[in-house]
Amino acid sequence: MDLRGFLKALARRWPTAVVCLVIGVGAACSATGLSTPVYEARTQLFVATRNSEDMVQLTQGQSFSQARVQSYASIVTTSQVTQPVVRALRLRTTPEELASRISAEAPLNTVLINISVRDTVPERAAAIANTVARRFTYVVEQLETPPSPTPPRQTDDRRPPPPVSPVSLGITEKAATPSAPVSPRPLLNLAVGVLGGLLVGAGLVILRETLDTTLKTSRALAEFSGLPGLGSIPYDKQAPKRPLVTTAGQHSPRAEAFRKLRTNLQFAQVDDRPRIIMVTSSVPGEGKTNTAANLALSLAEAGTSTCLVDCDLRRPCVAKTFGLVQDAGLTTVLIGQARVGDVIQQADDRLAVLASGPKPPNPTELLASTRMSELLHELASTYEVVITDTAPLLPVADTLGLAPLAQGTLLVVRASRTNRDQVRASVEALERVGSRVLGTVFSMAPAPKGADYDAYRGYGELPAPRVSAHLDESGAPAATTGEK
Structure with a gap:
């Protein structure tokens, strides 16, 4: 690790260094206070x-x-x-x-x-x-003092002097009473505590950085996976409350990031543009549903007729994200209880949503069935782009059964959360089933510093009206538009 890499790691893990510094200073103060003056x-x-x-x-x-x-x-x-x-x-x-x-x-x-x-x-x-x-x-x-020699016999009374x-x-x-102790030395102890805390903190930062195999930047993800990075979605703490970019502001950093993802996706496969695109991730919590929903919104905003299908039959979230009906949807169509036109819901003039429907006991078999392939091709003949939100790759086998039916796959990777082994396993799993991986989406990435998206107001695309779906009196979903 070079100096630049160390400084970046220190900036990311500064709480570790601060905690070690505080502990070092506290230990020095404790040693000074508990030591007996000498x-x-x-x-x-x-x-x-x-x-x-x-x-x-x-x-x-x-x-x-x-x-x-x-x-x-x-x-x-x-x-x-x-x-x-x-x-x-x-x-x-x-x-x-x-x-x-x-x-x-x-x-x-x-x-x-x-x-x-x-x-x-x-x-x-x-x-x-x-x-x-x-x-x-x-x-x-x-x-x-030399020893006294044995005196010879004298004839007189004179004796030699002692040695x-x-x-x-x-x-x-002479020693005087000292006025100040030589130990402990508070300033020296404090200096040692500060230096020791900094050294320990730096060591822990280097150790954690060495042991940490998560991906920190979209460039590192592209270099490791060998796949093109189609987009980097900045982290937004308001995303759990407002997952759709249309409700968070048309010119927010997240909205611009999804527009860039849409553009990169459109230009990445000019000669063989896929119409059925699967969005997945390695493990839960990486933002795949958020990515699929906002990518579909961004495509619809650009005038592309889009259908978003919730294929995560274990933990469906698409209907909740858009405020739509969850009870009827994909599983209802697959088991023959309804037709697509009966359960599909309009979230926008150019965005249709097919919710997951009731949770089935056999999601893997349903998603890999012939009826699922027929349904996807039926939707692709009606809409220009079909986006499918799927279950994570590694915990369950649902997505691997669906992957061959899609014409392209987007792999969502969460910044500083997904490790290299998970990304490698996901890419290898998709390649084994013959899936065409279009690229990666780096989600929840640190926001770029100095980026002023407000400076581009008026130069971007026209804002789309916020749309929500409701049920009419007959129980069928009906689209309503409104500005907010």
């Missing part, structure tokens, strides 16, 4: 040599001190130092635990030793540091 006291010692009357001895003593000072720093945390300190200050801890809170360093090319002590009580940290410095001075001088350590340690800076 104070650090520092003291410094200077290592010198004795008996340096002239410059030569002074230089030699300086080199000697620098050579030994690194070793002295390692003695600070030994039990010879910590155990007496614990007893002297009556600390409720062990020498080993106290050693873990003491650190010593000797800067290179110096004769200085810096001792640091950490404790939760600032006064106690200073007291421990000063006591450690004094005890450390005593231990080093004792270690550097003296060649090294002398002096405290150059």
Whole structure:
């Protein structure tokens, strides 16, 4: 994934990054609030040599001190130092635990030793540091003092002087009571929390993008499926309440998108234009019924006599979408209880709707029957275009039985919902039964930014009157028109 792809993925999944950032900041604040403050006291010692009357001895003593000072720093945390300190200050801890809170360093090319002590009580940290410095001075001088030689027998009472350590340690800076804790560090914790949250969020975005096999753009759909993309229908949150574009505004983005779909469909198959077009999808909820209904309306708006047939015999929605009668329709005709002219309903001057009728127990057999083929050809001889809304391909076998009867198929794919495996399975299933797939329709796609459809008002096609069907006194459907 390149930088551009990552930025697009981050823009799509920004809630994930924000949640991770909030969690990181919250964890940092919690760690800061729950941590016990720790104070650090520092003291410094200077290592010198004795008996340096002239410059030569002074230089030699300086080199000697620098050579030994690194070793002295390692003695600070030994039990010879910590155990007496614990007893002297009556600390409720062990020498080993106290050693873990003491650190010593000797800067290179110096004769200085810096001792640091950490404790939760600032006064106690200073007291421990000063006591450690004094005890450390005593231990080093004792270690550097040579052993007393056995004196030879003397004829007089004079005794040699006791041996003296060649090294002398002096405290150059006593530990003072610290005024502020060194831990926790709120700003550092906050920075770590922010950085950690961003890194985790970016990682999750990349992981989800890698594992997500849904199709995000119509171009990606066309490249993956190898089918022409005939239309991209933008998402409209008002679509469930107003599924038909004629009720949502003649120049809305959705209305223009369906006009573009109609135009692309008309020009895509100029030499062999299909008259029976099946609209289907891989799984439920992809907008196939909405696409079929509005495509039929758009064709009728352009002056093409169109018949919309509800072939989804399991979950029919066409009649409800147009506000028509559901009780009589396709199944009524297929079982011979009525003729097409008796149950077909007019939704517009050029748009007829054949509802599904009562739900049958054997929808697959009905749709694949010879009578269904005869009915479709009968409708195609009466209308210029017949649009069939069918059941989803993958859950049931109804559509695969109907597909060979149609002259072309439109596959509806929902943006960021239908995955690649579902699209592949649907295309392969249609190809196995010999269906002619005209192309894909990318539904519920993100609306293009900067598109101002209002700028084209007055240049498009004339708005069609809104039509609704009602029953007359005899029970037969009658069309009524009206502006709204």
